[in-house]
Amino acid sequence: MTATIIDGKQVAADIRAELKAEVASLKAKGIVPGLGVILVGDDPASNSYVTAKERTCEELGIYSDDNRLPAETSQDELMALIGKMNADPKINGILVQLPLPKHMNESEVLFAINPDKDVDGFHPVSVGKMVVGEKAFLSCTPHGVLHLLIRSGVKIDGAHVVIVGRSNIVGKPLANMLIQKSPTGNATVTVCHTRTKDLACHTRQADILVAAAGRPNTITADMVKDGAVVIDVGVNRIEDAGKKSGYRLVGDVDFEAVKEKASLITPVPGGVGPMTITMLMVNTVLSAKRAAGIEPL
Template sequence: MTATIIDGKAIAETMRGELAEKVSRMKEKDVVPGLGVVLVGDDPASVSYVTAKERACEKIGIYSEEHRLEASTSEEELLALVGSMNNDPRIDGILVQLPLPKQIDENKVLLAIDPAKDVDGFHPYSVGKMVLGQETFLPCTPHGIVQLLLRSGAETKGRHVVIVGRSNIVGKPLANLLLQKSEGGNATVTVCHSATRNMADIVRQGDIVIAAVGKPEIIGADMIKEGAVVIDVGVNRVEDASKKRGYRLVGDVAFEAVSHKASMITPVPGGVGPMTITMLLYNTVQSAQRRRLATDID
């Protein structure tokens, strides 16, 4: 068996096309969705990510307002900026890029964001509503994974999903979404982590295996049952002298070996990654629709 590749780039591009059409119809009603992005410092990965978000906004017609602050910015200054964006009618979504410098309390900053503009889905208000199954902003990477499963035709209802990793960003919210009584949910979910005993035996039970631990190729073929669907969230740098950059990117899954046992699998890069920014755009458009339009635009 050779697994079908779940092409995250293609699915993300399709969704962005759908969003661009919706934004175009919103503009006919004089509504332009707006995203405010704050970057503190010059971490290369964060700079690259923020730049990609700006390009994505421009491509589908979203107004993007970027604030690049010095690494020495105080917590008080950042909170004042967040407060300003909370009150700015042009801004429908606020994203403060993490991590922040050590002099700034990340939790305090996230709590300062108006839940009505929490397009990252990290505010406790959003998390609580998600757990209760109420309408809210869903965290981007977990929601993107659900969309990958839905749009690739991978059935979740009644399936046993094993998630390896329990972070607040991926593992925990994803487990909750997959448990929901909704399309893309209704699964039986097991979460494995660093204290799990006999992890390989548990992972082998998964009809769907989702790896999100940040350890290169920790999930081998011996941990995957024949025909399982495998979603690889990890992005890890591995030294490789044959590459111009001196490294290559690999996931948490041993792709080559596992692809001969799985029925479907996401690559790294090009799998989950493109979906994260796409769902941020989705949430921003959704926010503008909720806040500024009396009726839905499908």
């Protein structure tokens, strides 16, 4: 058995096409969704990511207020800019690109964002609402994983999901989304991490296995149950002299071996990655609709 590939690029393109039509409809009513983007410093990966977000805003017709600040920017200056965006009615969502320079307190910066504009879903208010099952902006990468499963026809209700990784960005929020009493939840979830004993014992029980550990080849074929759905969230650079860049991207899963046991699997790149920016846009449009009173809070 060779797994069917879950094409994250296509799923993201489908969602973006739906969003583009929705944005056009909102504009006809005088509502223009707006995203404020802040990048501090010149980290190449962050710069590339922010550029992709700006390009997506342009593609969908979303207003983008782009702010690229030098690495020596003070935290007070950054907080002042966030305060300005909080008060700006043209801005429905605020994105501060991480990581920030070491002289800044990341938590204080993220907590300064108005929860009503927290389209990244990192604010404690957003996280708290998600945990108790209230409407909230959902963190973009795990929300993207959820949509990949749903649009691929994967049955979540009653499934045993094993997540390898407990980060605040992926593992923890995804676990909470999947255990909610909802049509897209009701899973039984096991979260594994670096202190888990006999990791393979847990992963072999998974109907849906999510790898979000940040380490290549964390999941090998012998750790996967026949017919499992495997979602690879990892993005790791490994040296490859055959590439112009000198490296290539791989996930946390031994893709070539695991695809011979799984029923469905996401590739890296082209799996979960394209969904993250797409779900950011989903949250931005949702925020605009809430601000206009079209969508209830």
